[in-house]
Amino acid sequence: MLLTLFESHTHFFLSMFQKMILTKIISNTLSLHKKQLIEWLPAVRYFSSPTNPLVNVDVNDKSGIAVVTMNRKPVNGLSLELFEAMSKALDDLENNRIRGAILTSSCPTVFSAGLDLNELYQPDKKRFKAFWTTFQDVWLKLYGSSFPTAAAINGHAPAGGCFLAISCEYRVMCPDYKIGLNETRLGIIAPIFLRASMRNTVSNREAEKALTLGTLYSTEDALKIGLIDEIAIYKVKAIERCENFLAQFNNVSSIARSFTKRSLRQKDLEELENCREEDFNIFWSNLIEPSVQKQIGDYMQSLKKK
Numbered sequence: 001m002l003l004t005l006f007e008s009h010t011h012f013f014l015s016m017f018q019k020m021i022l023t024k025i026i027s028n029t030l031s032l033h034k035k036q037l038i039e040w041l042p043a044v045r046y047f048s049s050p051t052n053p054l055v056n057v058d059v060n061d062k063s064g065i066a067v068v069t070m071n072r073k074p075v076n077g078l079s080l081e082l083f084e085a086m087s088k089a090l091d092d093l094e095n096n097r098i099r100g101a102i103l104t105s106s107c108p109t110v111f112s113a114g115l116d117l118n119e120l121y122q123p124d125k126k127r128f129k130a131f132w133t134t135f136q137d138v139w140l141k142l143y144g145s146s147f148p149t150a151a152a153i154n155g156h157a158p159a160g161g162c163f164l165a166i167s168c169e170y171r172v173m174c175p176d177y178k179i180g181l182n183e184t185r186l187g188i189i190a191p192i193f194l195r196a197s198m199r200n201t202v203s204n205r206e207a208e209k210a211l212t213l214g215t216l217y218s219t220e221d222a223l224k225i226g227l228i229d230e231i232a233i234y235k236v237k238a239i240e241r242c243e244n245f246l247a248q249f250n251n252v253s254s255i256a257r258s259f260t261k262r263s264l265r266q267k268d269l270e271e272l273e274n275c276r277e278e279d280f281n282i283f284w285s286n287l288i289e290p291s292v293q294k295q296i297g298d299y300m301q302s303l304k305k306k
């Protein structure tokens with residue numbers, strides 16, 4: 001009842017005084033530290049994000065929902081700079097307590113082509129370390145966000161592209177594209193945090209099959225195995241369907257929702273938090289194997305020859 005009362009107030013701007021009183025009452029009732037509670041307070045203020053050419057954040061003042069658009073042509077290859085921009089955008093969204101976020105792409109037929117192969121081919125260790133650490137940050141922030149998330153998958157989403165989508169809570173995809181985790185086809189072992197996101201999306205059996213075979217699914221087959229939740233005919237509709245999903249949370253206590261999400265994902269988040277360095281080392285040694293480098297180089301060539 002206290003939460004319901006609190007929620008109904010938060011749709012309006014809270015004066016500092018109101019906020020202090022409410023914080024005190026709720027933190028006493030839920031036995032939370034003030035800092036912990038503030039971190040999980042529901043959306044109360046919306047913002048317009050400073051522009052970064054690689055990631056556009058557009059917050060709808062009325063709904064409080066942010067559309068986060070990756071904008072790195074031609075295929076949203078996930079480079080260090082794109083990850084940095086995403087990491088910053090996720091911080092801004094968290095700090096401004098938005099009501100939900102929808103991840104999508106400005107490329108007409110590609111959501112994201114996954115990790116930028118240029119980051120993986122003949123890598124410089126220092127840059128790759130920064131790249132990998134920022135990649136981990138993005139996953140921790142997206143998968144562990146206090147606000148609800150959805151992906152409007154308006155194009156192909158192989159490998160890292162699929163990975164971003166399954167780190168969200170809901171996925172709507174446009175027809176006639178491919179999605180999946182094809183890392184094993186490239187000689188790569190899926191990292192710990194990728195496995196966690198996949199298991200959280202499809203059944204353990206499907207996750208095992210999908211990851212070991214490295215299958216890329218059509219939109220229709222992805223729906224069948226639960227890798228996506230809905231199909232929408234084009235991008236605008238996909239965003240609308242994501243908005244509808246997020247709007248359902250208007251009738252749910254933000255605090256109860258955030259804590260429940262957190263508790264369900266906590267184990268996965270901690271698993272990576274506790275082994276970030278080890279995770280890097282494993283991938284670095286896998287990546288610099290001459291056979292893997294050759295595979296990546298050949299693969300890049302084959303993409304260029306198309």
Ligand SMILES: CCCCC/C=C\C/C=C\CC/C=C/CC(=O)SCCNC(=O)CCNC(=O)[C@H](O)C(C)(C)COP(=O)(O)OP(=O)(O)OC[C@H]1O[C@@H](n2cnc3c(N)ncnc32)[C@H](O)[C@@H]1OP(=O)(O)O
Nearest residue numbers: 075077113114115116117156158159160186188191303304
């Ligand atoms: C490969 C080894 C990975 C090692 C990783 C190590 C550990 C990581 C483990 C797990 C972490 C999570 C997983 C990450 C793995 C990855 O994400 S690796 C990337 C895998 N991505 C792919 O296999 C997709 C490759 N791309 C495509 O299939 C197609 O491009 C597309 C997305 C279906 C789009 O097709 P379309 O016809 O529209 O475009 P083009 O193919 O003509 O491409 C245009 C242009 O873009 C270049 N390009 C495509 N993909 C990438 C990419 N991932 N990175 C960099 N550049 C890419 C392509 O070469 C073309 O260039 P151009 O000819 O110079 O114009």
